[in-house]
Amino acid sequence: xxxxxxxEEIGALPDKARQEIESFLLEVKxxxxxxxxxxxxxxxxxxxxxxxxxxxxxxxxxxxTAYIRKLREQQWGAK
Numbered sequence: 465x466x467x468x469x470x471x472e473e474i475g476a477l478p479d480k481a482r483q484e485i486e487s488f489l490l491e492v493k494x495x496x497x498x499x500x501x502x503x504x505x506x507x508x509x510x511x512x513x514x515x516x517x518x519x520x521x522x523x524x525x526x527x528x529t530a531y532i533r534k535l536r537e538q539q540w541g542a543k
Contacts, residue, residue: 465473474485502510519525 474482477485525531
């Protein structure tokens with residue numbers, strides 16, 4: 465089955481069926497996930513200095529756990 469056809473078929477399914485496909489896909493991805501560590505070159509791609517510290521100047525994100533807790537409380541009333 466071609467990718468476009470597969471997307472169309474999935475899109476035509478009810479929500480519950482699409483959720484099952486999503487769960488199955490995640491399971492398959494984990495099963496076939498990379499088994500070897502990243503190479504030095506791959507690690508270097510993640511060490512982009514422009515990304516690291518991009519929120520360093522934000523006072524509201526200084527304590528990330530407290531920040532997320534506050535966002536959840538505002539959104540869902542969760543504590």
